[in-house]
Amino acid sequence: MSKNIIFCGVGGQGTVLASRLTAAAAMKEKKQVMTAETIGMAQRGGSVFSHMKIGEANSPLIGKGEADLIVGFEPGETVRQLPFLKKGGAVVTNIRPVQPVSAMIGLSAYDSDAMVSYLKSHVNRLILVDADQALFEIGNPKVLNMVLLGAALETGAVGVEPSDVEAAMRERLPEKLWEVNTRALHYMQNR
Amino acid sequence: MHREFLMGNEAIALGALAAGVNVAAGYPGTPSTEILETVAKRNPGDVKVEWSVNEKAGMEVAAGAAISGARTLVTMKQVGLNVAADPLMSLEYIGVKGGMVVVVADDPGPISSQTEQDTRTFGMFSKVPVFDPSSVHEAYEMIQEAFEFSERYGTPVFFRPTTRIDHGYESIDVKDPGEYKKNDPEGFVKDSSRWVIFPRLSVKNHALIEKRNQELSLVFSGYRRNEILAGAGNYADCRRGIATQGINFSYAMDAMGADHPKIFRVATPFPFPEQKALEFLEGLDEVLCVEELDPVIERALTFVCGKYHLPVKIRGKMTGDVKPSGENSVDSVRESIASFLGTAESAGVAGSPEHESDVCPKLPVRPPVLCAGCPHRASFYAVKMAMEGVKKTLFAGDIGCYTLGNAAPLDMTDTCLCMGAGINMAQGVVRVDPEVKAFAFVGDSTFFASGITGVINAFYNQDSMTLVILDNSTTAMTGHQPHPGTGRTLMGDVVEAVRIDEVLRGIGLTTVETMDPLDLKTCIPEIRRIADEPGVKAIIFKSPCIVRFKPKSGKSKVDPDKCIGCKKCIRELGCPALVLDGDKAFIDPSQCTGCTLCEQICPVGAIAGGGRNE
Numbered sequence: 090m091s092k093n094i095i096f097c098g099v100g101g102q103g104t105v106l107a108s109r110l111t112a113a114a115a116m117k118e119k120k121q122v123m124t125a126e127t128i129g130m131a132q133r134g135g136s137v138f139s140h141m142k143i144g145e146a147n148s149p150l151i152g153k154g155e156a157d158l159i160v161g162f163e164p165g166e167t168v169r170q171l172p173f174l175k176k177g178g179a180v181v182t183n184i185r186p187v188q189p190v191s192a193m194i195g196l197s198a199y200d201s202d203a204m205v206s207y208l209k210s211h212v213n214r215l216i217l218v219d220a221d222q223a224l225f226e227i228g229n230p231k232v233l234n235m236v237l238l239g240a241a242l243e244t245g246a247v248g249v250e251p252s253d254v255e256a257a258m259r260e261r262l263p264e265k266l267w268e269v270n271t272r273a274l275h276y277m278q279n280r
Numbered sequence: 281m282h283r284e285f286l287m288g289n290e291a292i293a294l295g296a297l298a299a300g301v302n303v304a305a306g307y308p309g310t311p312s313t314e315i316l317e318t319v320a321k322r323n324p325g326d327v328k329v330e331w332s333v334n335e336k337a338g339m340e341v342a343a344g345a346a347i348s349g350a351r352t353l354v355t356m357k358q359v360g361l362n363v364a365a366d367p368l369m370s371l372e373y374i375g376v377k378g379g380m381v382v383v384v385a386d387d388p389g390p391i392s393s394q395t396e397q398d399t400r401t402f403g404m405f406s407k408v409p410v411f412d413p414s415s416v417h418e419a420y421e422m423i424q425e426a427f428e429f430s431e432r433y434g435t436p437v438f439f440r441p442t443t444r445i446d447h448g449y450e451s452i453d454v455k456d457p458g459e460y461k462k463n464d465p466e467g468f469v470k471d472s473s474r475w476v477i478f479p480r481l482s483v484k485n486h487a488l489i490e491k492r493n494q495e496l497s498l499v500f501s502g503y504r505r506n507e508i509l510a511g512a513g514n515y516a517d518c519r520r521g522i523a524t525q526g527i528n529f530s531y532a533m534d535a536m537g538a539d540h541p542k543i544f545r546v547a548t549p550f551p552f553p554e555q556k557a558l559e560f561l562e563g564l565d566e567v568l569c570v571e572e573l574d575p576v577i578e579r580a581l582t583f584v585c586g587k588y589h590l591p592v593k594i595r596g597k598m599t600g601d602v603k604p605s606g607e608n609s610v611d612s613v614r615e616s617i618a619s620f621l622g623t624a625e626s627a628g629v630a631g632s633p634e635h636e637s638d639v640c641p642k643l644p645v646r647p648p649v650l651c652a653g654c655p656h657r658a659s660f661y662a663v664k665m666a667m668e669g670v671k672k673t674l675f676a677g678d679i680g681c682y683t684l685g686n687a688a689p690l691d692m693t694d695t696c697l698c699m700g701a702g703i704n705m706a707q708g709v710v711r712v713d714p715e716v717k718a719f720a721f722v723g724d725s726t727f728f729a730s731g732i733t734g735v736i737n738a739f740y741n742q743d744s745m746t747l748v749i750l751d752n753s754t755t756a757m758t759g760h761q762p763h764p765g766t767g768r769t770l771m772g773d774v775v776e777a778v779r780i781d782e783v784l785r786g787i788g789l790t791t792v793e794t795m796d797p798l799d800l801k802t803c804i805p806e807i808r809r810i811a812d813e814p815g816v817k818a819i820i821f822k823s824p825c826i827v828r829f830k831p832k833s834g835k836s837k838v839d840p841d842k843c844i845g846c847k848k849c850i851r852e853l854g855c856p857a858l859v860l861d862g863d864k865a866f867i868d869p870s871q872c873t874g875c876t877l878c879e880q881i882c883p884v885g886a887i888a889g890g891g892r893n894e
């Protein structure tokens with residue numbers, strides 16, 4: 090059986106790097122990995138997701154009620170993917186919304202507080218991350234993906250070692266970014 | 281051999297390299313683009329690879345190389361095949377010497393295309409054999425086999441992944457460059473009885489093609505990827521079977537697990553492996569065909585049953601058992617199979633979901649939008665302002681990021697059909713109503729791909745319109761490929777850039793104005809003036825794509841003391857960096873590029889700070 094993980098958010102938030110690092114870490118542990126992600130025009134501010142299966146599987150896409158973990162970069166997007174979560178699955182999500190343009194110009198309404206309370210009442214294993222506060226404390230606006238990934242690893246649902254994620258990060262990012270990304274990865278651990 | 285985590289498109293490219301491809305060409309188009317990019321990136325050094333100006337050009341380059349004995353690869357998306365159809369249809373009649381694989385990425389959904397056309401059907405129409413991979417690792421191996429078949433039978437072949445294969449990732453074993461096959465093409469050998477298509481040659485070759493495809497049907501029946509899996513577990517003796525293909529095979533396997541009825545996976549839908557199909561149908565009463573796009577397998581099996589008088593009921597899209605259009609998913613496949621097998625009650629979903637989704641709060645709607653600071657926003661806004669109050673206007677759009685100009689609040693795209701179509705469609709609209717002030721918007725890459733002939737047609741036929749070239753110096757939507765106007769090639773060589781203004785003047789246009797769309801004050805009256813001139817005029821809005829060429833600008837900031845909360849900036853521009861904070865505008869500094877568009881339209885001058893830092 091595979092471990093099934095969904096990364097989701099809004100185009101440009103860094104979901105892809107989080108999913109790549111997880112995949113690279115799993116490969117270091119000699120595990121089979123498959124992913125499917127949104128590419129192309131939808132990335133321009135649209136909803137994006139990446140489905141990942143670590144272990145034996147045929148296709149990378151996850152069915153309803155089959156995900157062990159959802160890593161949400163945006164509360165509304167987390168709710169959008171919730172039907173995929175299996176009973177007893179875990180959710181790690183940022184609580185800070187990204188307002189769509191359609192809401193700004195008054196064509197649609199988006200109540201992100203309602204999303205967060207919905208998650209609270211529907212998910213048992215829920216970890217909420219306040220991105221604004223986390224990024225302020227870490228002192229870098231661009232490491233949301235590492236904060237969320239660190240929290241995701243904590244749940245045990247990914248089944249890969251943080252040290253392997255860290256090693257994968259070092260292979261992909263320039264040395265000057267290692268320290269802050271490592272801090273971000275362990276941020277939720279120390280709470 | 282070594283293991284890599286690869287995107288399907290990367291695996292396809294590495295497979296082609298392993299097969300010793302000599303020449304590769306294509307035109308960008310989601311979901312196919314990364315194939316050629318990977319060939320360029322992983323080029324062992326001797327592969328000639330190019331972004332062609334359009335798919336037809338790429339197909340012709342590949343054809344020339346293939347009749348010279350080279351192994352050739354040409355890549356495109358499914359609608360690109362329509363552009364390349366002309367050379368391909370004829371090439372099939374003369375055949376090739378070196379293996380030639382035409383990769384056409386199909387897009388069920390469609391997720392990022394105009395149509396849901398099926399290249400398997402195109403294979404039947406053009407008589408070109410089709411290979412249909414069902415996973416990333418299979419795509420890697422199968423494309424190497426496709427080259428072998430192509431060369432052995434002297435025909436181009438289709439290789440048609442779909443989006444989920446193209447953009448899926450898998451950790452797979454691939455060859456090291458030292459293990460790649462080596463091909464030394466002999467070069468073109470003159471033989472006009474072979475390479476010059478005349479009706480006489482076509483008559484002769486058509487007969488040979490039909491014979492060859494009959495033979496291929498037999499050969500493919502023995503091809504190991506056209507496989508039959510015996511029924512297993514609870515369904516070991518079931519008299520129902522499932523015929524499937526591509527990613528749907530993988531969905532079906534994930535959905536059913538160890539208990540499954542007899543399965544037929546069709547890897548070569550054309551020529552259809554008839555003998556293998558007979559073997560599959562043996563002992564079955566009913567078959568469900570699970571496929572995306574056209575009911576190709578369903579039709580083929582229905583035909584086989586008719587031909588051999590088999591009492592097997594074939595079900596699928598045509599019988600309403602599988603949805604007729606759109607993309608399948610693990611869930612939709614599971615549902616179709618469950619109701620076919622009569623286990624519908626238990627099989628709504630495989631897992632047990634944490635909760636039911638139907639009661640959740642209203643989800644945010646997020647259609648894709650033009651990026652913050654995108655110069656296209658300025659171009660559309662400038663034309664919109666210039667033509668405000670004019671009763672009859674037409675804003676013909678085209679294919680590219682700028683198709684997003686249709687969204688509110690810009691609402692500046694009245695038509696969009698296919699690459700380059702806007703120019704001639706504007707002509708047609710004006711023919712019917714000459715009072716319409718027509719604008720045809722076209723991007724720089726699209727202009728080169730298929731806009732130039734349109735301009736010549738409009739100019740030659742004396743129509744009136746304003747051509748608007750949105751020149752952002754890249755092919756942005758597909759991920760920033762170079763094109764003839766950029767002066768760079770796929771392999772990074774610096775070459776003479778083709779100048780759009782000179783092309784237009786060369787055609788004969790006398791009004792060709794280049795403008796900076798981010799300078800509204802200068803643009804708007806100019807646009808208005810040009811729109812009123814007769815004939816075909818051109819405006820070139822030149823401003824680089826901000827994703828590719830990150831501007832070194834200050835960020836614009838709203839002064840909350842000055843802002844009167846009129847929301848004009850937010851309402852009229854739809855820039856994703858502009859949000860409302862309480863009742864004042866606020867600019868998200870992480871998104872703002874400092875393009876100053878909002879600064880220019882704020883009625884009280886509350887926004888400042890953007891603009892180029894010298």
Ligand code: SF4
Pocket residue numbers: 652653654836853855856857858867871872873874875876877878879890
């Ligand atoms: S300057 Fe204004 S319009 Fe331009 S990117 Fe910034 S917020 Fe958007």
Ligand code: SF4
Pocket residue numbers: 838842843844845846847848849850864865881882883884885886887
């Ligand atoms: S246009 Fe100017 S005054 Fe009006 S909301 Fe925007 S910043 Fe405020």
